[in-house]
Amino acid sequence: AQKVTQAQTEISVVEKEDVTLDCVYETRDTTYYLFWYKQPPSGELVFLIRRNSFDEQNEISGRYSWNFQKSTSSFNFTITASQVVDSAVYFCALSEESTGRRALTFGSGTRLQVQP
Amino acid sequence: GAVVSQHPSWVICKSGTSVKIECRSLDFQATTMFWYRQFPKQSLMLMATSNEGSKATYEQGVEKDKFLINHASLTLSTLTVTSAHPEDSSFYICSALTGSNQPQHFGDGTRLSIL
Numbered sequence: 535a536q537k538v539t540q541a542q543t544e545i546s547v548v549e550k551e552d553v554t555l556d557c558v559y560e561t562r563d564t565t566y567y568l569f570w571y572k573q574p575p576s577g578e579l580v581f582l583i584r585r586n587s588f589d590e591q592n593e594i595s596g597r598y599s600w601n602f603q604k605s606t607s608s609f610n611f612t613i614t615a616s617q618v619v620d621s622a623v624y625f626c627a628l629s630e631e632s633t634g635r636r637a638l639t640f641g642s643g644t645r646l647q648v649q650p
Numbered sequence: 651g652a653v654v655s656q657h658p659s660w661v662i663c664k665s666g667t668s669v670k671i672e673c674r675s676l677d678f679q680a681t682t683m684f685w686y687r688q689f690p691k692q693s694l695m696l697m698a699t700s701n702e703g704s705k706a707t708y709e710q711g712v713e714k715d716k717f718l719i720n721h722a723s724l725t726l727s728t729l730t731v732t733s734a735h736p737e738d739s740s741f742y743i744c745s746a747l748t749g750s751n752q753p754q755h756f757g758d759g760t761r762l763s764i765l
Contacts, residue, residue: 567753569753571756577741577743577758577759577761578756578758578759579694579743579759581753581755581756584753625693629754631751636682636699636747636754637684637696637699638684638686638694638696638754639696640693640694640695641693642693643692643693
């Protein structure tokens, strides 16, 4: 069965620090997608990235970067020069394609607090 | 981009009443919609998968008679919490698939409080 683990429950940093959110996943499927979502206090889910299991290239988008390593089943998310507006709960998620289970399996989330 | 509208965004009602939540795909047809539930400070858990024109598939432990899902058209799925009780208070969020190989698009969620 699929599983997503976000071991860091809560992280607190000071503005301008870099921070990495860890995500480890388990799946028997060979074709899957990995996601990161941001959930601010208002509750909506903000899509950040989707990564196909066959694409291990790291990605950078502004202050955000993602490191996908199939060898360790990890898909970590780094925020560079964090800002107060980055404060939110971040979820890593997985969907399996081969099994047809398109629903997302979410990790437990990491609450990030960026202090001014 | 694809937009999913969820309504209402917030509802408070008395114990024993039924509450209907709508999830609409505004600019695309969604053959599949998902309903998730999130208790305070917890993760999102899949409740059911809703396919247009067929019965929803419920996850283990989710009471299908309590959480009625209807997906009558390609742009609308509804979740009705029947005879709601305080333990049903939660954040309910839907998502919709535009098609295979496409990401899900989430609604903004419904915060349900049962007094």
